Amino acid sequence: MILRIDPGSSAPVYRQIVDGLRVALVNGDLAPGDSLPAVRRLALDIGVHFNTVASAYRELAREGWLHISARGGAQVQRRSLPIAAKPESATHRRRIEELLAHLQANGATPSSLARELRRMAKALEAS
């Protein structure tokens, strides 16, 4: 499983690590029991301070995805889905609109985004 990080991007590296790992966890690319690289190893490979990676791991641990050992290792754990209080489609729509606006501001064309959204919708319906 490949994690892609771009330190030159406008998004903070910490956010990229959290988002990249969460996508892999939700998609099942990382399964319960899988080990993630140690904090120091990942920080070295990306070229950021150890705290950046440690904070990202801690956020995912708070969400229930990871178990962090005392030595800085992290392991994927089985996570029970949080029970939503009620459907919040307005909130979801707002977040998707914000993301689409951000991508368009960075040069993505509406047609390419629409194509990608259709592909993702199909994959979601099939899952």
Next chain:
Amino acid sequence: MSAALFYISLLAISALLHLMPRITRPDLYFGVTVDPALRISASARRILQRYRFGVWCSTLAAVALQMALQRPAVSAVLYAVGIGGAQLAAHHSTLAHAIPRATAIEIDLSAPPEHFPGGFAAAALPFVLLLVLGTWSVSHVDRLPGRLPVHWSFAGPDHWVTTSPRLIVMLVLLHAISCLVLMAAAWGVLHGSRRICASGPAAAAERRFRRRTLLMLLTVAYFSILPPALALLQAPVIAMRLWSAALAIMLLGFIVTLLRAGQGGARLFASRPPVGDRTADDRWLGGFIYINRADPALLVEKRMGIGWTLNFGNPWSWLLIAMLVAMVPTGHYLLR
């Protein structure tokens, strides 16, 4: 004999420097991030020709000076200035062809973990052997000769010290420190340096290159504990000569293997690696010295030559240098 050794060393270093631009990563040329296609262009060949001309002119000048003056230190300084100048000039000419490095990084989360060859036991064994040797020698100090050799030349031992329990402890301690420095270097390569290629044959080649380097450092660490053992066990002079020859052959074998693999194993695979080595050009001084306080790496791949170099922006690197520099006067003081 020492003059012949001086000439052979100069020629060997010059031959290595002659080959050096061919063994770096294909997207780095004289310490600058470039398009790999640049290497086969006419301008790159011109830069290479001028660099090699500078290297061999410096070699000839150093040899001539040594023949005329018989002052190796003066010749060595002239040689260092000459080759340093040739490399800096080549680096400066290549800057005109620099391209932006790839900032996107890929990390293989399922990459197999890398371990020290032989694990903790292999790393600890030389220290245990030195401890056993020191303990045995101190408890049997009356059976040892009155003087112990602590330095050798080709002709045999050339520096002796009076045997005493203190001297034995110092001798063993010094070799334990040199062994520790080698182990620290191996640790730095394994845990303090960055993986450049994420997956596929490039990553496998990089792992193989790293493992060979670790094996070399571990073997040299084991070799480094033999001189005190030979001295304390009163081995004949031939044993030390055999040790020198075996060390030279072993090092030559490792160097040839690493040169054939190229920097980071770059010559072991055909696919194109990521552009650059994940360090910024503007953090390198002349393509030699890397200073980046924001980079947590202790060691980074050399841009010119083979192996790793220190990140001088990391405070630990200064501690390592201080240890290395302090070793020589400390050795002289302790073994006086």
